[in-house]
Amino acid sequence: LKTRCDCANVLSTRGCPFCCSFCTTSRMFHPYRERSVDSVIEELRYYKKLGFRYMNFEDDNFTANKKRAKEICRRMIQENLVFRETFFFGRTDMANDEEMLELCQKAHLTRALVGIESLNQKSLDAINKHQSISDIERCAEALARHKIRLIASIVLGIDTDSSEDIRCSVDFAKKINAYQLQPAVLTPFPGTAVYEQYEREHRMISKDWSIFDMMNVTFLPKNMTPWKLQKQFFKAVKRFYTFLSSFKIGKIFGANFGLRRLGLSLLIKLGVPLLYLIAAFGKNTNLYKIKHMKLEPRTCEG
Template identity: 30%
Template sequence: MKILLISPTIDAEKRTNKGLMMPQLALYILEGLTPKEHTVEIIEEEAEDVDLGYDCDLVGISCMTANAPRAYELCQEFKKRGKTVVLGGVHPTILPDEALQHADSVVIGEAEGVWESLLLDMQNGKLKDKYHDPIPDLQKYIPKDFSKILKKRLFKLLPIMTTRGCPYDCDFCCVTDLFGKKIRHVAIDNVVRDIKESGAKNFMFLDDNIIGRPKYAKELFKALKPLNISWVGQASVSLLVKDEELMQLAADSGCKALFFGVESVSEEQLKTMRKAFNEIEDMEKAFAKIKKMRILIHASMVFGFDNDKKEIFDETVDFLIKNKISTVSFNVLTPYPGTRIYDKMKRENRLTTTDWRYYDHNTVVFKPTNMTPYELQMGKINARKRFYKKRSVLKRLTGNLYNPILYFATNYGHMKQVKVEASRMERIKSDLFDLNQRK
């Protein structure tokens, strides 16, 4: 069979420079799981056009919530042309019945346990509506061929994943629903093999918390050290600073930057969340320890919690500049379907739209408690603008001098995004925010 795998864009009008994008790991895992008798073509629509007339037997589309509407449009177009379409990814996993209205079949959860049997059923004309293996085995090696894509990339940064599952089940997150409560690992030998076979030197670990199991993480970091790579990843700041050995091993294995879900600088808010730090002072001490290891800090912040008042934007930026945080993602609380926060907002009649295109953690889709949706939206945009002003970049440089190239490169990328976000807001504000709110 000829199989076309697609990662749809959110906005079909917008294109991202392919040379700057990191490949979508899910599509390469699917390709690796596909028996050699079939051929696979991968299209990342954010960077290239989808050929609706492409000659193939099966179209597989993987999507999140914000690009689900575009995925559904593509399903319709391919089905019109007589193709069989399978949907998978986060959104079809959470809302499989919605996805099934658009596709011939839906993969719920991870593809590892089901992709080969789906292809066999397809060949035998017995495709089922849904495929689901709740806890697939991650021990089997899946080859991932990034060679073609690496030639087209300016930044040769590859994605890699070593763990799935999270025990915390936070209100605003669906990772536990997707991957289960138990943390499962890829065998360390297979991670090393992936790295060696890729020939790349820079990696991004996509794990929700790469040190979720410190024992595994230590073994992993020891195995990475001789490979002489650079990597960035996501980790729990409290877990990391508690364990000096773990922190040292991470730094020695090539860790250049870590992404931390700080979420809020409001102590009132932190106390309501399952965060190990609910004192800002402890968080500041932890950041200082990580900087000593010469690891850049990327903080993820969320605005729009029920405790947030209008002052939260300035308080947050002041805190981040004071602590000379390298880079920051400024997000708005997003009640993704399938989360408890979505159910709560729906119950309280606070959702302002259920157009999934706007469920992208950048756009306000609900009524906050202490401000209007528009004030929250603009507060978030202006906080980002202020943090990435040239003056702020220079002020923060003194705390990031141990890796100035990565510091400037990442800040430059974010500075460009500030402009992109402002122009997008001009385009969509009449859709989402009524005039009275905007005053």
């Protein structure tokens, strides 16, 4: 309780104007609405006064209204409300506004999580993402140009994705020097379009909400067994977080960031084999249940 907290969290909007089929945001926080810029700036002044050094914009899509995002960044710069680093969520379409990216860089919004989701256009269309492969590539280039570190989020288990598609998405994240990879097992949260679809198709294999964490498989995938999809999650992090990539990140963004990446790589190198052991012998665990699940041959492949 006495540990100093250096990071402030700010929610300047609620909801998202988009409606991806797997996402809870548009269901839980509909309709999309915004706080006034003055209100946001007043909160930032308070956190600066308290001595916070880092800040997160926890909006599901901070750059949804680009005019508003630019105004917030301008005010942060003008009033010296720039933190050492600020994190935000954005979409690939922010690459279309060079001025906004310049302001983000000046206001130290230098770490962005972007939903790449998949390098398969059919999959992007299937989840109602409203973005193309070229949008993803253009966004990666634009963020790198403005020294904004990209956290690439990908979804594993979309019906139109194969194991090879997942591997391509991970390799793409490595190719563009994404600072971090955030793989998420497609999780059919109640209320979402995918949950309703899987209920109709009798594809839900668990309703233990404690494992609906985007790391555990809770449904029957279309192109592979649940265990094969679970392994794709393990393989994704292992493939991305390598010791060699840590040195590359250090060279691009600085030694401090390279060391952080190295620590993550070491943790994953040690942790993934442990997860396989749990799946093999931990009889009361979800991983064990998924690995030893009996399925009819016609149900799925892999």
